[in-house]
Amino acid sequence: IFAVVTLALLISWVMAVGAVPFIGSYLLKAHPRTTRKTIAAGQADTPGSLQPEAGAKDRPDTSRAATVADVTGQPAAPDRITVMDVAASPATPADPEHDLFDTPFYRRLRATIEGAMRHRWLTLLVTLVLLVAGIFGMGLTTKQFFPDSNRAEFLVDLWLPEGASLAATRREAEKLEKWLAADPDAETFVAYIGNGSPRYFLSLDKQLYRTNYAQFVVLTKDLEARQRLLGRLRPALDSQFPGVRTRAYPNPLGPPVAFPVQFRVSGPDIAELKRLGADLLDLVNANPYTYGAHMNWGERAPTLKVDVDQDRARAVGLSSGQISRALGAIIDGTPIGTLHEDDQLIPVVIRAPEAERTQLSTLGSLQLPTARGGTVPLSQVARLQMEMDEPIIWRRSRVPTLTVNAEVLAGMQGRDVMAQIEKHMKPLRARLPAGYHIDAGGPVEGSDDAQASINAGMPLMVGLVLTLLMLQLRSFSLVAMVVLTAPLGIVGIVAALLVSGMPFGFVAMLGTIALAGIIMRNTVILVEQIRQDIEAGHSRWHAVREATVRRFRPITLTAAAAILAMIPLSRDVLWGPMAVAIMGGLVVATALTLLMVPALYVT
Template sequence: PVGFPVQFRVVGPDTQMVRKIAREVEAVVASSPKVRDVQLDWNDPVRAMKVQIDQDKARALGLTPSDVSMVTQTVMNGATLSQLREREDLIDIVARAVPQERLSLDTLKDINLYTRQGTVVPLSQVATVQHELEEPVLWRRNRDMAITVRADVKDGEQGVTATQEIRPMLKDIQAKLPSGYRIDVGGAVEESAKANDALLAVVPLMLGTIMLLLMLQLQDFSRMWMVLLTAPLGLIGVVPALLAFQAPLGFVAILGIIALGGMIMRNSVILIDQIQIEINEGRDPWNAVLDAAIHRTRPVVLAAAAAVLAMIPLTSSVFWGPMAIAIMGGLTVATLLTIFFVPALFAAWFKLRRHQPADGTDPAQGQLVPTA
């Protein structure tokens, strides 16, 4: 889960400067027609009560910062005096000042502090109490302050598409960033990049496993490489399909392309295996290629049609739509190409030639042909 699909992180050492830059980025993101609910992951500064101790006066009276802190914490937050048992639960008994006293600066200034000599002095004699604005939550990233400008996308929009559209609009802000400050892209783009990296890490293992399985099935290096060469045929149909439906080529679409490659290689294995069966039965290699292509066209087309039709309900999904579109477009084109490309590739790979018998019959048609 990404949370907000559109995210831009403003990172830098100074809190106020980071917030200022984040406000500028927020205004740019909000101007995009594809996003909504633009916000920061930092809340607005809140009013806090700060006690500033005069160290010289406190030491003169025999008070330490911990003494002052203990008294103020007891008044503000309370101190646990005991516990009350109610059946199996223990309930803390907390003593603290009433709300009217806790929220009043004048009352806090008159809090009595007991020195080690037994004298009583008011808090105002050794410290100043005042209200200040401070950040309620501070997020850091690699030890730097980081504010994330985040937004949701409108219905029918993709987080990756919206992010790519907003990035050029931030160039003016990035050009005038002070040294040590930067704007990072997060959200769907960042998560997609992480997923792609994780996917690429297992590609060598995936290819090795595919080659092993093909070798076990075909038991021939030439036929194995022939099947592998048919896998990219799906890209011829994937690109136009994604462009026609304006679907992004993201992580989900890449998953569809990988699955598509497996479907295409399966069809190629079926066709090449049938050719080998025909040849093993004593058929002429040229005729074996033709007969295998004819006999396997219907099952290959029906299997591809079933897969394409099964993807139709997913095309309306914002998340799974790109995968379904990639499979539908790629499998439709690749199936048609496989029926013609694989037999032609097989004949060219093994240098098959049409054999002309001496009796003048056409081996492909079984009919007489004119002879000189």
């Protein structure tokens, strides 16, 4: 987005200083300005020439041709005649600019600006109070990293207990297929058994291969149908799929975030880690705005332990690697070729029948080939036993890490719920053993990472902005005045977000940064005009007041153009908060700039 905005601004600048004046010279034709002056009859010697009065100073030059006539086409009145100067120069006493800014509206505007200048300390105090209120009001806005998408499809996850087979997972998936096929809002759907959907959507959280996992992609007609179907499906999943952890959710926008609430516990010992994870899970479940809380490690699953007797194995010429490969060929299978079917390549895998690879006694009689050409039963070189163990140990930075995940109720934001849980986590953090720590994940971590990436480039951006302002204004005081107006948009941003109910997220933060640049641009236009008027010989008071009056229309028109351009985006689920923030901030900041800058300039 930064590259696109930069390129667009550069192109628009080239058009503004190059093509627009060229086109304007053809579209806006200049016509000779006509001025009229009425003088008493008898003061002109001839109809074709006029003599100035003795001592008159501000009269048109008598060397110019003039005609005397009544503009109505009737003979001129005997006591007065009308003089039309058909080639009046721009320096004539008739000042169209003065007439333009002498309307009732501009007179009221001039009085308002002068009132702000006369009561400058009150103006600055009110501006400061509004700014402080906006800063504190930011805490009242809803915080959100990225919203859910408004696409017509959604996802359904099915998690069976750890160790469940693909056949058991398929049976549960078939039950859900029948339910979806009978629902009128489900236009089409596809199921993935043992794996997640391919990344058809950039922010999709891709799942690893698991025999106890299935994922559905359900397509509906439109957004309303999606919401209706989700409203019926979630209760059905809870009631018709006992023993299965289910989740139905729309595609998220932004970086992949698995759950709106995530807390991670890291430490060296697995048993202690699970104990701390259970305590953390109780805290998450205690929050009234969460549901479906669980740990990503799941339940312990039965595991086959093979304890190789190294002395016996070496005596017959076997190694641990050979024994492992033989067991893998029996249980998992060995690829022996590839089957070509149309444009697909299907691997051919051979393995033992299910009855032989699922019974402990059968595996003990597995014949292993030895280096001497004979075979030996597996039970003679290894001891086989079933144990309950962790099926997967997740690590982060090579440290075992357990994650507690949870969903939030509709209308709540994960960041706000995590902040509520964090307040009750101090006792748990206080009793953490040495080497253990709890970190926030999910949208909080994603938002912090995004903020850190922006903060990394902030010093360079601020330096470039200050350099450009100094090159243009050549005054530290004027640069400071321009920079002081940059945060004025916060007042309007907070008001607009609170009124609209939209959250303050990542894209709204980008809009806030862009808004600061727009506000400073308007201030530069005003300050530069004031400085030019002062250099032209006007008093400071007069220059500040009149420059603000004259710059009022270009500043408000550009602000109005930017506001109107945001209207199409204001209904979008992703860009809506940014559009509303820019619209509200620009309205308030423009008004404050036109009042605060004159008051600050004369202070």
